[in-house]
Amino acid sequence: MEQPQNPVPPGSPAPAGDAADRTSTMPGAALLDALLGASEHAPVGIYVKDAQGRYVFVNPAAARLLGREAEQVLGRTDDELLSPEYAAILRTADQAALAQGRAVRRDDRIPDASGAVLELLAVRTPVPGGYICGTWTDPSELRRTQAQLRHALEQLEMQQRQNEELRQELKDQSVRDPLTGVYNRNHFEEQLRREVDLSMREHREFALVSVQVDDYAQLVARHGQPAGERVLQALGRLLRGNTRAMDAPCRLGEDRFAVVLSGVGLATAHSRMESVRRQCEAQIVMLEGEELRFTVSMGVASFPHTTQERQVLLDAAEAALLEARRRGSNCVMPAAIAFGQAAANPL
Structure with a gap:
């Protein structure tokens, strides 16, 4: 009978192969597979890093924010993906979350593929075993949604004012010479x-x-x-x-x-x-x-x-x-x- 594969111990580099092969050998592979399926189309970037800061899981949104495909992110650290300046900022934030032992919210700055710096809302949650589970939210999309809502509300208010003016005009016509x-x-x-x-x-x-x-x-x-x-x-x-x-x-x-x-x-x-x-x-x-x-x-x-x-x-x-x-x-x-x-x- 074929023996099940042993998970890769924390701190070991991810084996070569495609993303599916790497995910199946990670700690809690079934959980990570389920997380990938649930977050594949989510607009929020979700990732998991091990104790050495290697990405053991990224959903498509997180990979896009890093300017790469998921296969290019898994098994690598921020030092390998980003310039020293930005990698040091993320590493300090990870260490702060681990030290506090609870979810920490802060703002991250990450350069995208074009060189523009993204201002992201970040939440880091320490996981037993030295892992970090984090999320990145791009507030620009939220701002666009809020702007659309404001515009819709303004349009609605304008329509209500116009209706009230029309109602008043009709009323005035009935009582004015x-x-x-x-x-x-x-x-x-x-x-x-x-x-x-x-x-x-x-x-x-x-x-x-x-x-x-x-x-x-x-x-x-x-x-x-x-x-x-x-x-x-x-x-x-x-x-x-x-x-x-x-x-x-x-x-x-x-x-x-x-x-x-x-x-x-x-x-x-x-x-x-x-x-x-x-x-x-x-x-x-x-x-x-x-x-x-x-x-x-x-x-x-x-x-x-x-x-x-x-x-x-x-x-x-x-x-x-x-x-x-x-x-x-x-x-x-x-x-x-x-x-x-x-x-x-x-x-």
Whole structure:
């Protein structure tokens, strides 16, 4: 009966022949064969060195990192495979792992076949008998994968932003006047109800402003509908530019607008609208080389100082607007406060 081959004792050179012959005579040959099969296609370099620093096992990835085929690595030391500088670095790392008797993680530097230096993540684990089992991981591949993941996440985030912008745009289209960009009547009604509820719950004030373009019909009759639209667009820009995100400038009719100013009292609202009135008066609207000018009249009421009833608030702002027009237009009028209301809500 044929006797089984004896394994090569630690420290003996590997016999000549192909890689399969050498592997079969190494210590724990069956284990090394299994390790080779399991790691043949692994991206991580795996190797085993004996007590003299000879490679008794390398998987294809480890051999590639050393710039050789596996057959060219087995049975040789780092001194035979690398320049003295790099061989000494690896030898020192092996000795440190053996001395500590546990797995040691560090960074290795190995020149590849082209002469470029590879920065590798290395883990060395001592094995009884003076052996070292080590792994090399090329972080460049990991970095490429991470970069691809970052790019994919950025693309996903961009798509989510675009979807959110589209959703907001569609929402805005349903609540905004397409000509002037301010909110429409439906949003005005909703915002007014919200502000009344908030004021009643939290005992806070807000202001309602009625706005009308002065002599709008005469402007259109004299210069045409495009001129009227240009004026309305200019007024819409000024109202948007002089209100906050919590406010609601709205278009209620052809030349009629309203502004809901959240958390603002009568005096502050009057001051802000006076600033808008002056800007309208100074605004120059160009149409086919012709300069157009316009003015506005405004009526300002506040809740709860003017009144504590929604409809009465609307009527008060409208009455103040009519008074501004009666006084010659191009002015801002505060709403009158009834005697009983003033006693209940002193300014």
